[in-house]
Amino acid sequence: MTRNPHVESTPARATLSAEDVAVLQRVEGCELVDLLLPDMNGLLRGKRITRDALEKVYADGVCLPMSLIATDITGNTVEETGLGYDIGDEDRICRPVPGSLRPVPWSPRPMAQLLLSMEGAGGDMFEANPREVLKRVLTRFAQRGLKPVVAVELEFYLFDQRLDSHGRPRTPINPMTGQRNESTQVYYMEDLNDYRGFTDAVAATCAAQGIPADTAVAEYAPGQFEINLKHRDNAVLACDDAVYLKRAIKAVAQQQGMQASFMAKPFAEQAGNGMHIHVSVLDESGGNIFASSPDAPADTLKHAIGGLQRSARDCLLLFAPHANSYRRFVLNAFVPLNDCWGFNNRTVAMRIPHSNEANTRIEHRVAGADANIYLVTAAVLAGMLHGLENRFDPGPPITGNAYEQTEVRTPFWRDAITDFMGSEFIREQFGDSFRHIYGQQKRKEMHSFYTQVTDLEYAWYLRAV
Known part of the structure; x- marks a missing residue:
């Protein structure tokens, strides 16, 4: 055999x-x-x-x-x-x-x-298993004497367990005020205080399960929060942490009479839920190959970003796997509508967060929280390695508002499926079997989705036409 x-x-x-x-x-x-x-x-x-x-x-x-x-x-x-x-x-x-x-x-x-x-x-591990897809990418890094260091940030909403009369989610009742959350107070400490029963229970669960969560913030929508995980030099374990964390958040919310959702865009008028992947890369001596300053960015940093740019279209279906994923890509919502990069800039796709030189890293901001964490990380790392191997040039970093300086791109699910299924990059990086199985899964979901007649269609067309 x-x-x-x-x-x-x-x-x-x-x-x-x-x-x-x-x-x-x-x-x-x-x-x-x-x-x-x-x-x-x-x-x-x-x-x-x-x-x-x-x-x-x-x-x-x-x-x-x-x-x-x-x-x-x-x-x-x-x-x-x-x-x-x-x-x-x-x-x-x-x-x-x-x-x-x-x-x-x-x-x-x-x-x-x-x-x-x-x-x-x-008898070997199934090659299309998402966890194995990521492990194979890491093997290629190891063959080059490199080790990615990965941290995951996850955004999510807390909802009332009871839907409204139209079957849609409602923001939760604030446990301190007894009123339904309606305001947007990004990073507002009072929101964290009001929901400390929830965040404390999640923290206790993380401690019991060995999940290295270290930061919780109130995000840019009523009932929206973000919990960050500490970085790991084992990307598979970093993704395992995120899988455990999502399950823990949902379970704790249910115990407290709420529903937690990582749906990419629950409300059209509010911020979506993102999954941000932070990556640096260590060489055999333990040094960060991206270590540099904004004034003189390392060539390796630029090459890795160049690879992410060139693989972005092929990998979009991994970052945005569902019909609802594409609702998140709207202007002025801190969601990248481009493939540009920049230092300390949340309007770009590949952000270099503020840090000292030794901790220079790429924050990949494209994926939604609804995506498979193993596949998102595999796609990010494969794109970076592609850039390192081919020494791609990403162009100059963006300073200021990227939405005003770049062509705004509105992606569509059907196009992403077509691009994925025809992608040589996906085939070379992840294999024929994975490309076929994942692509067919998403194509079937798209066909099923578009056989449904929505409420909006009745509102627009039933009487008018």
Whole structure:
């Protein structure tokens, strides 16, 4: 049997790692374990098992339908991927990710959760699994003696659990004032104080799960918040942190009578939810290859940005995967409508945040919080490596308002799908299988979306035409 040398193989028989055993010891009387497989949309699918079945899962894995990895956003199998009826809806063995076991502090019963990774037909990890896609990009960095350092910022809304009479979300009732949130007070400390019951509970959950969250801010819309994660020199673990954090935020919000949503654009008139990826790159000696000042930016920094510019169109579907994702791209909403860069400038796509020279990094600001964190990070890193290898020139940095100095581009979902499915960059970086499966998944979702008749169509056309 031929195995792919670039894909990490998992032993046929395995036992709990010392780290996972220590977690179980902390979860006194653990009764249940959630087995979590992040799919291509970033949704968590899997099984719930009893504690006494855990050793068998580590030893033999657990079977899940291969089609789960590319299930559409509504939970249906996408036959066009070739993973459904064409192969008899086969099961594949899913293996525990060592060291990923975490307590579930919001559960009323003692409980833990564990990440899974799906095998392919040959026993290696399935190459289209988002976590494996990212790992292959990191392998190419390692072959060049480089190590990315990654941090993730996630924006989200808190909503009232009860929808309005039209089935739409409502901002939450402020727990201190008893009034519905309607004002926009960016970075307003009173909002953080008012919702400290929520933010404190999230912080406690992060501490219990080992999630390195360090900053919470009130964002630029009523009920909108951002929680930031500390940087890691292991990009896969940085993404695992973000997966855990999203689940924790949703669970804590539900416990407190609210709903948390990472939907890209819940309200047309309010700010959208972004996912910002901060990246620096270390060489073999541990030095940051981007270290420089605004007056003399390092060539490596410029080359990496040039690669992000040239891969932006091919990767847009990874940054904006859903129909609603494209509602977020509107003028004067701190969302990039360009592929330019600049220092300490939130109107550009690739921002170099204010810092000392040693901590120079790229903040990639294109993706929405609704995207798959593994795939977003893989796309960002692949673009940067593409630029480093080809020494692309990004042009001069933008000073001031980029919206007024660059051509405003309004992206469309259909175009992004077409660009992705025809992209040689995607094929070369992520493989034919991934390009086909992800592209077909999104094409099917688009076709399903456009078969629906919306309320706006009735309002505009029913009587007028």
